[in-house]
Amino acid sequence: MSGGIAVETLSEAEARTELARLSKEIARANTAYHGEDTPEISDADYDALKARNAAIEAAFPHLKRSDSPSEQVGASPSEAFSKVTHEQRMLSLGNAFDAGEVAEFDARIRRYLGLGPEAPLTYTSEPKIDGLSLSLRYENGRLIQAATRGDGQVGENVTANARTIDDIPERISGAPALLEVRGEVYMSHADFAALNVRQTERGAKTFANPRNAAAGSLRQLDATITQARPLRFFAYAWGALSEPLAETQMGAIDRLGALGFVTNDMTRLCDGPKEMLAHYETIEQARATLGYDIDGVVYKVNDLGLQARLGYRSTTPRWAVAHKFPAELAWTRLEAIDIQVGRTGALSPVARLAPVTVGGVVVSNATLHNEDYIAGRDNKGMEIRDGKDIRVGDWVQVYRAGDVIPKIADVDLTKRPEGAAPYEFPTVCPECGSDATREEGDAIRRCTGGLICPAQAVEKLKHFVSRAAFDIEGLGAKQVEMFHADDILPVREPADIFTLRARDAENVSKLAKRDGWGVTSAANLFQAIEDKREIEMSRLLFALGIRHVGEVAAQDLAQHYQSWEALTSALDTARPAALARRAADEAADAERRAAAEDGRRARVSEARARAFAARNVPDESAAIWDDLIAADGIGPVMALSLSDAFANPDERGAIDRLVAELRSILPPETRADDSPVAGKTVVFTGSLEKMTRAEAKARAESLGAKVSGSVSAKTDLLVAGPGAGSKAVKAAELGIETIDEDGWLSLIGDA
DNA sequence: GTGCCTCGAGTTCC
DNA sequence: CTCGAGGCAC
Numbered sequence: 001m002s003g004g005i006a007v008e009t010l011s012e013a014e015a016r017t018e019l020a021r022l023s024k025e026i027a028r029a030n031t032a033y034h035g036e037d038t039p040e041i042s043d044a045d046y047d048a049l050k051a052r053n054a055a056i057e058a059a060f061p062h063l064k065r066s067d068s069p070s071e072q073v074g075a076s077p078s079e080a081f082s083k084v085t086h087e088q089r090m091l092s093l094g095n096a097f098d099a100g101e102v103a104e105f106d107a108r109i110r111r112y113l114g115l116g117p118e119a120p121l122t123y124t125s126e127p128k129i130d131g132l133s134l135s136l137r138y139e140n141g142r143l144i145q146a147a148t149r150g151d152g153q154v155g156e157n158v159t160a161n162a163r164t165i166d167d168i169p170e171r172i173s174g175a176p177a178l179l180e181v182r183g184e185v186y187m188s189h190a191d192f193a194a195l196n197v198r199q200t201e202r203g204a205k206t207f208a209n210p211r212n213a214a215a216g217s218l219r220q221l222d223a224t225i226t227q228a229r230p231l232r233f234f235a236y237a238w239g240a241l242s243e244p245l246a247e248t249q250m251g252a253i254d255r256l257g258a259l260g261f262v263t264n265d266m267t268r269l270c271d272g273p274k275e276m277l278a279h280y281e282t283i284e285q286a287r288a289t290l291g292y293d294i295d296g297v298v299y300k301v302n303d304l305g306l307q308a309r310l311g312y313r314s315t316t317p318r319w320a321v322a323h324k325f326p327a328e329l330a331w332t333r334l335e336a337i338d339i340q341v342g343r344t345g346a347l348s349p350v351a352r353l354a355p356v357t358v359g360g361v362v363v364s365n366a367t368l369h370n371e372d373y374i375a376g377r378d379n380k381g382m383e384i385r386d387g388k389d390i391r392v393g394d395w396v397q398v399y400r401a402g403d404v405i406p407k408i409a410d411v412d413l414t415k416r417p418e419g420a421a422p423y424e425f426p427t428v429c430p431e432c433g434s435d436a437t438r439e440e441g442d443a444i445r446r447c448t449g450g451l452i453c454p455a456q457a458v459e460k461l462k463h464f465v466s467r468a469a470f471d472i473e474g475l476g477a478k479q480v481e482m483f484h485a486d487d488i489l490p491v492r493e494p495a496d497i498f499t500l501r502a503r504d505a506e507n508v509s510k511l512a513k514r515d516g517w518g519v520t521s522a523a524n525l526f527q528a529i530e531d532k533r534e535i536e537m538s539r540l541l542f543a544l545g546i547r548h549v550g551e552v553a554a555q556d557l558a559q560h561y562q563s564w565e566a567l568t569s570a571l572d573t574a575r576p577a578a579l580a581r582r583a584a585d586e587a588a589d590a591e592r593r594a595a596a597e598d599g600r601r602a603r604v605s606e607a608r609a610r611a612f613a614a615r616n617v618p619d620e621s622a623a624i625w626d627d628l629i630a631a632d633g634i635g636p637v638m639a640l641s642l643s644d645a646f647a648n649p650d651e652r653g654a655i656d657r658l659v660a661e662l663r664s665i666l667p668p669e670t671r672a673d674d675s676p677v678a679g680k681t682v683v684f685t686g687s688l689e690k691m692t693r694a695e696a697k698a699r700a701e702s703l704g705a706k707v708s709g710s711v712s713a714k715t716d717l718l719v720a721g722p723g724a725g726s727k728a729v730k731a732a733e734l735g736i737e738t739i740d741e742d743g744w745l746s747l748i749g750d751a
Numbered sequence: 752g753t754g755c756c757t758c759g760a761g762t763t764c765c
Numbered sequence: 766c767t768c769g770a771g772g773c774a775c
């Protein structure tokens with residue numbers, strides 16, 4: 001439907017007619033896609049329509065219509081809203097599930113700040129709204145942008161839709177010149193019920209719960225639909241600011257209220273865990289009468305100065321926690337257990353359930369984790385579910401962990417059908433028939449088929465094109481499966497992606513002629529692939545899907561070696577040492593076992609040394625291996641996994657074929673060192689008076705410094721408080737710069 | 752050797 | 766989002 005005549009040969013009149021037709025079709029597809037009806041066309045067809053529209057507009061710019069689909073808020077279902085990078089990350093919260101964990105939260109904060117158990121410490125306590133987080137950016141009192149949370153770093157621009165929400169003011173006065181207000185968009189129970197009545201009357205799909213209704217409404221391409229939906233907004237936090245809002249959390253919330261935002265009237269100040277738990281009870285009891293969904297209570301350290309000192313862990317602030325309500329439970333029947341095979345060959349059991357509503361969502365699948373989990377044991381062999389195993393036909397109790405992932409909490413043995421047998425976990429891969437084995441001490445059984453296994457091959461390819469890896473537009477999971485199964489234009493390994501265009505050109509059955517594809521969509525895909533012949537080294541490394549080498553490890557490795565050649569030659573040289581290391585590990589294990597058997601003390605290090613020496617590793621190889629495992633974040637397990645992948649002829653062949661297709665592998669960007677301590681190795685010694693040790697370390701690391709515990713030749717700076725002993729002496733001997741706590745604070749500009 | 756903390760991998764539903 | 770496991774500090 002999208003193909004039509006080649007754009008270059010269109011007459012002006014034809015182009016005009018075609019643009020009108022496309023505009024209409026796309027508008028109809030938009031309405032259909034976004035909830036008013038069931039989708040009528042596939043995403044690929046939709047993208048093809050948009051692509052053709054864009055191509056014609058490019059060829060005849062003067063014919064572009066005022067209602068051109070390319071001008072509308074959304075571009076396509078997959079890239080409907082433009083991306084917005086949050087100036088301040090939008091983080092999630094850590095969780096607490098009982099009184100003990102709340103007390104632990106308080107204790108952790110006191111420890112970190114160096115406060116005794118009796119020192120006064122105030123928290124705010126407020127209901128946790130079950131909606132969607134939104135960040136509103138105000139400049140000089142005007143709303144200029146609204147963005148969803150997304151992955152925390154990058155969200156979606158939903159400004160036009162946010163402007164239709166009554167609780168969100170267009171203008172505010174008396175605010176800082178720059179103010180990002182954060183809060184939750186939600187729908188009340190009453191509005192949700194009324195909306196579903198209207199949906200039913202119109203024969204449209206109803207929403208499963210208020211949260212989904214709010215999410216669906218906010219993500220409308222057509223802001224007039226959002227306007228018709230009764231969305232509300234509670235403000236409870238902030239992002240980037242040109243000046244502080246207040247000195248306390250409570251003060252800031254009051255300030256937001258004064259600026260015209262709706263804040264939650266159940267927010268209270270509490271003097272410690274006891275009062276926090278009491279307020280939790282109050283909120284839990286009010287839950288049914290609030291008129292909107294909440295899923296817990298949030299506690300935050302009230303003093304903003306202390307919040308700043310506490311700072312953040314990788315994904316959560318240290319100064320706040322969400323105390324979640326107990327998860328909703330539901331009983332249903334387990335109809336079957338299926339096995340999925342992941343990219344590393346992991347066999348993952350999935351429960352197929354008789355559909356049941358849990359927490360407002362119909363659940364029909366649940367994860368069963370692994371073999372032991374089904375049998376009723378955890379990874380340490382301890383009983384879970386009182387040791388009850390799970391059998392097909394059982395009545396099982398389902399909950400959604402973190403309100404998302406369905407899991408099985410319990411089994412009703414009284415309802416177990418007669419003759420139900422314990423589940424027998426397969427020992428061969430259900431996809432390829434290879435042996436599926438379990439390493440000692442490992443919880444997961446893995447298919448040994450490697451790339452012979454079609455499931456592993458496809459999953460590996462999906463990983464290769466995924467967002468954090470090659471991120472090829474128009475080549476998602478679905479397309480990868482299609483190409484992998486294709487006999488005419490097969491993609492069986494990463495290099496095949498890059499030869500796709502050339503092979504297509506030589507083929508009679510062109511991609512552009514296929515169902516769901518058109519000239520432009522095929523051309524767009526080929527272009528997207530061409531664009532990725534230039535790729536960052538860390539992405540390439542991550543994309544290979546080597547076990548234990550994730551996004552972060554790939555970045556660490558790129559940082560360490562700087563170039564692809566340096567990395568590969570290091571791995572090649574280090575191979576003998578890697579093999580010797582494995583032999584030593586195995587010898588150590590064997591010795592431990594043998595010793596346990598005949599009840600003597602194990603002589604592990606000797607066995608280890610003997611096995612290593614027997615390998616006669618060249619000095620150069622050993623040196624490179626040592627350098628590899630000394631790299632930041634890289635240990636022997638990762639190093640061995642890497643070494644294996646690059647030494648395996650099949651895998652290495654695929655890697656080399658891929659690299660040959662690439663134009664350039666970009667070295668990592670050297671981190672901008674805008675702080676005076678970036679890249680320096682710092683040691684703290686003696687007592688610190690204005691901050692605790694943990695705090696000093698976290699602060700230094702956030703400025704790009706590496707904090708070490710002992711002084712060595714690698715140390716750049718020693719921060720010595722009163723009572724500094726041997727470390728200060730050693731630093732003096734080595735001629736290392738030494739400063740005191742105040743010197744450190746003024747150095748980093750925190751005086 | 753032990754105990755954090757972070758990373759990797761797998762998963763559900765829309 | 767959660768669990769298991771690797772890395773690293775103590």
